Amino acid sequence: MVAEVLREEAAPLSTWLRDLPAGPQLALWLDGVGNPHNLGAILRSAAHFGVSAVLLPKDSTLALSGAAARVAEGGAEAVPMVRMGRGDNALAQLRGAGF
Template sequence: MAKQELIYGLHSVQALLKSTPERVLELRILKDRQDRRLQQIISLAEQNQIAIQHQNRNSLDKLVDGNHQGVVAVAIPGKTHTEEDLEALVTGAGNTLLLLVLDGVTDPHNLGACLRSAEAAGAAAVIAPKDNSASLNAVARKTASGAADTVPYVTVTNLARTLKELQEQGVWVIGAAGEAEQELYQCDLKGPIALVMGAEGKGLRRLTRETCDYLAKLPMAGTVSSLNVSVAAGIFLFEAVRQRR
């Protein structure tokens, strides 16, 4: 049997049915649930001739470890994006290129939230090292609310090397670091850029930090020293959006 994955949650399943319905083998729907959102998903499945099974809550709860919201899709795993895909994305985006780089983010909830912010900001891709990074699992997909099927998640073997290759293609690499001298709002984010966020708690690794063209920090007025990585990523991304408008 071909490898399968379970995708759950209203946003995630609806986005999957809209973007790549051919991946969906069947839907498992909560029996007797009849609200409008679920009916939209059922209609999409019927349009694409996807089999639907109606199951009780206990059966769905056993399928997935999370809040399924009454719908689970049994699907063929999506395309894995590689360095070759990244090269095409960079070439195609030109001067408006916006990339989000996650240097060792291991929590799938944070990965999902970062993907969601990246998609909303119009980022071309989210990049992460293959090792010591969260995988694009069901939890990340659920948190991403559909963004996992529209923003490429590119995993690379050597992050520092990838950043240097981006620099050679004219991309400015800006790292988020609390010890930086300049604040984010002093940075020019209008050209092709890659915004690099560090791991939860540890921040940027030394080699990643040294590879960045420059570092930027957020002005922190309160007593906490840092923000959650997905919150910080959203602020960095949308400052770039603001400057480009």
């Protein structure tokens, strides 16, 4: 059996913050990561350590490729990717949400 599964697009930061459950959360801000194998390894580790989301800068070209998903070994499905707006606005939004 073969199934083609499409990953959801990265959610906007405001949507992710709005939908966060109560209690402590851990987010991982990625900046300067360009290698898909590195992204996959980060997602795998993030899933293991309970990271709530991986935050990507607005202008980042980083996306989940087949190579990244393979290296992630399930972490790509467990940790949402969130696309941020401008860096200063994103910091203000995160501070306002208690980060």
